[in-house]
Amino acid sequence: MEFTSLVDTSLDLNFRPLRVPDGIPKQEVESNFIGLGIDHTPVKDEASDLLEELNRVSAENKKLTEMLTVMCQNYNALRNQVTEYMNKHSTTTATTTSADDHSAGSKKRSKAENNEILKSVQGESSSSDEDNSCTKKPREEHIKTKTTRVYVRTEASDTSLIVKDGYQWRKYGQKVTRDNPSPRAYFKCSFAPTCLVKKKVQRSVEDQSILVATYEGEHNHSHPSKTDAANAVTTSPCNRLNGKSTLGVTASVPCSNTLNSSGPNIILDLTEPKNTLQIDEKKVTSSTSTSTAGGHNKRKSSLGGGDNHQNRPEFQHFLIEQMASSLTKDPSFQAALAAAISGKFLPNNQTDK
DNA sequence: CGCCTTTGACCAGCGC
């Protein structure tokens, strides 16, 4: 099914073009934009400019939020359709295979294929998570268990299975699995046995530079660091203060649709059904950086790490900030923005500035 | 000395 043709995820940069205040000559505006011509602009005009810019950005932000909402709705609708379709298809397959002389193996395979498709559509929800396929836990239990999957782009040369999410983890095992040559590392929250959250980290089969971190359960304690979480996305991903520590911060910030291989792009897969935006399916990645929170800090936080924080206003504000930060650092976005702006100012397509 | 990682051994579920 062609999702991209059904859901318009494109970012229309011209949906709300910059409005030039009537009182300001066009040339002056250009000067402000390109050369930051503060010296040539009266303070009063500058203030009104800033106010105008603030209003414009606010409106733009609102518009983006609306677009995101629409996208989520579209996604949910599509997901429901696909789920319905797969249910029908699954029933049909079972009927035909039982009627025919197909082997048990082929039955299993088709069923597994259907499940695989469903998983990809449903964002690999906890009940169908591949990692739970061989779990020892009773079914009811791992339905309850909140499972979140986070994709983190790292340096290809970086062989450590460390996903920095701000929480402190204790590694208790490592195993090479059958379906992936890369070892899988098992972590427990350092607050165990009080906190029973577990984390599995393994490199993606498709892209060795992507770490797949699967979180099971919810932290019953506060985030070790809020401020560090905020700092983390603006600093280098590799500057761990303690080379052996798994402490760090993961900024799960979907914002730019450009895949920046040089940076540690982070793809958030919210596998909870209530989380309507399954970012990872579109491979929307962030070009923001991550870094350690440093040391064994245990400061209180409400951001990052735990997937139960994502609906909080602070986290959303954090997301917005990181989106803005990421976009402004993205050369392709800057180019697109410049083209959009120059297209507005120069209707004759004179984009040589 | 305490905390951490490493790693081989062990356990349990599942399919044949």
Next chain:
DNA sequence: GCGCTGGTCAAAGGCG
């Protein structure tokens, strides 16, 4: 019942 596999345990060693 046996083998395969994923998950966990725990002893040993490293590091600050």
